[in-house]
Amino acid sequence: MAKAFASAGDMTEKTISFTEVGEGLYAFTAEGDPNSGVIIGDDSVMIVEAQATPRLANKVIDCVRSVTDKPISHVVLTHYHAVRVLGASAFGADQIIMSDKARSMVAERGQEDWDSEFDRFPRLFEGHESIPGLTWPTTTFSGRMSVFLGQRRVDLMQLGRAHTAGDIVIHVPDQNVMFTGDIVEYHSACYCGDGHFGDWGKTLDAIKAYDLDAIAPGRGDALIGREMVNAAIENTRDFVASTYAPAAKVAARGGTLKEAWDAVRAACDPKFADYAIYEHCLPFNVARAFDEAQGIDTPRIWTAERDKAMWAALQG
Template sequence: MTKQFASAGDMTEKNISFTEIGRDLWAFTAEGDPNSGVIVGDDSVMIIEAQATPRLANKVIEKVRSVTDKPITHLVLTHYHAVRVLGASAYGAQTVVMSEKARSMVAERGQEDWESEFARFPRLFQGHESIPGLTWPTITFTDRMSVYLGKRRVDLMFLGRAHTAGDIVAYVPDENVMFTGDIVEYHSACYCGDGHFHDWPATLERIRSFNLGAIAPGRGDALVGTQMVNAALDSTRDFVKSTYSPVARVALRGGSLKEAWDACRAECDPKFKDYAIYEHCLPFNVARAYDEALDIDTPRIWTADRDAKMWADLQG
């Protein structure tokens, strides 16, 4: 077990990559830090994921300006987590899109999530003083909507619960490319603390059914080609199932959270211990899997106090 909580000790800046994954489609990645996506249309630009702060968002904008001078008019947020949304003000986008469910989660738990994630990821929240407040969408939808950047169509879709209850994807049909948010990861641990283990595999299979040419995942390298796409879908599915099953067995026989932690490590360490943010995610994943096994369908709200208590319990 790591001695420092979550990513509190990770203060090393990551190397940024900016990879074209289709015509005028770009993945902004940073060695396991949260990714962003860029869709360049005929007359404007859509950004997928805002980053944690305006400071980090400006790094995305710098890369955008290296390939186009078209205005950024749309910002799509795949879910409500603070590290994804609080940099939104930097883009000056006229339209900010979330699912209706994601917006409800901002209202329900957005402030608590911000305070919790601030303690988990101090490096990502450098420059937090410039965050003007919670990020709210200007448009929401339930199942699907299409946005036109000139003639280029972007389909925004809810394909099922996974990383959160409100995850959406952005699909660009003219290039058969999808921006999946944290539903899909590549050589990075899935954060399941607000997840839905039972639903997640089916949501992955709905993504697979598109037979995509490329994916920009939530974390990790851009995935270009069907072989990399399918490998990432497979490894994400394996991570989710390998986390849930041993924890559920412990929970259903009345074992403790610490016993569930040990069982999860025994299953997952041999396969995933080298993944980015693995140690960060593990305690939250175990806690949520334990709850879901006991039929707690709605993830309990994480607060800074709950984080600290959970960590102390597992240290004991």
């Protein structure tokens, strides 16, 4: 019998940090768990990423209430993954915003992703009984849109495919701060199971072109100052490239998924083995890299059954 996924045994509650990344801008982080962002406008608050459950969303709300009593008017979701979106109901926001593509991915694979992640992340889904169902946006867009929180402009943009096909970033120009979702991580493994390796580097270039003063990444500590921002962007680039290249070489010579797994481990373990959720992400990353190297552009849908079959094959 295959051993459990690494995340299934991680039941230790994480220490929360709530870091100011710009005036009225905060990063909610928790030792490699999914991050959220907070943007305080003149009259209301925007939340970036809703957490996996209302239980976890309420921890974000508690932090918000420590700095402002303004109502939460908007929740922006950078992509469709269950651990990012299923807590949205707790915020009571007037608008829930995704890209058009992210909404289509909820329709196509949202329930399967929920079922898959529920099995993989038991700690994050404690209190799951309070989730009312799939999270659907009230507002979607393609390319770019701006939201005004009073006089504060917040730009929502699709800069390219990376972590998923529907990724967006959120830029606050008055502070030159960006909330990147899982396109950028800090000392946390990138989850690439639904990713686009060939596009990810170009999307990082588009982010880097903003010469940002701070980033609230998808996982890991807030990135404050251009040196830390650029180092995290380049480290993310290295992680993605170091995962794809060995798998692509194995695929090119007609090798097996297990051989790709061994090759990626040899390249990545020395550099990234101590990163948060590294062991959890690796099998999914290798499987997706192996598929993309064989010309499969659209990531195959992960189901709880596919998860287990893939993991058993790698263990065997």
